[in-house]
Amino acid sequence: MSEVDGHAGSDEEPKRPAPRLNERILSSISQRSVAAHPWHDLEIAGANTADVSFVRAGPDAPAVFNVVVEISKGSKVKYELDKKTGLIKVDRVLYSSVVYPHNYGFIPRTLCEDSDPMDVLVLMQEPVLPGSFLRARAIGLMPMIDQSLRQ
Numbered sequence: 001m002s003e004v005d006g007h008a009g010s011d012e013e014p015k016r017p018a019p020r021l022n023e024r025i026l027s028s029i030s031q032r033s034v035a036a037h038p039w040h041d042l043e044i045a046g047a048n049t050a051d052v053s054f055v056r057a058g059p060d061a062p063a064v065f066n067v068v069v070e071i072s073k074g075s076k077v078k079y080e081l082d083k084k085t086g087l088i089k090v091d092r093v094l095y096s097s098v099v100y101p102h103n104y105g106f107i108p109r110t111l112c113e114d115s116d117p118m119d120v121l122v123l124m125q126e127p128v129l130p131g132s133f134l135r136a137r138a139i140g141l142m143p144m145i146d147q148s149l150r151q
Contacts, residue, residue: 067120067136071104072127079130081106081117088130103128114149 070079080091106117
């Protein structure tokens with residue numbers, strides 16, 4: 001006679017109660033079933049908040065706007081937004097002594113002739129992780145042409 005889970009003699013597995021999920025967890029799962037897309041789901045300008053679902057247009061636009069960082073200051077890795085998934089993917093690695101001198105990213109909900117969002121160079125002292133968003137002020141504009149398309 002063997003003893004399994006405190007039950008003797010039978011080859012049948014004992015019946016265990018079905019797991020019950022906490023209502024708070026179920027609510028959280030249903031509310032967050034779709035992840036935020038950094039290009040489409042963030043506003044151009046909004047409140048300074050960590051919860052992207054509450055980012056809304058604010059009175060400071062266009063003087064202050066949101067930027068999603070793609071490349072960190074000092075990085076040798078060029079990251080790029082994957083438009084389909086919203087993830088930041090590795091585009092290439094710079095194998096020379098060149099690094100990105102400043103944080104580089106884009107303004108959400110913008111579209112340029114090259115079918116990419118508007119590029120932004122963020123001048124600040126500290127590197128910011130790719131995929132982060134921050135608020136910035138425009139201090140200038142640098143028109144660029146890449147493969148005959150304005151950026």
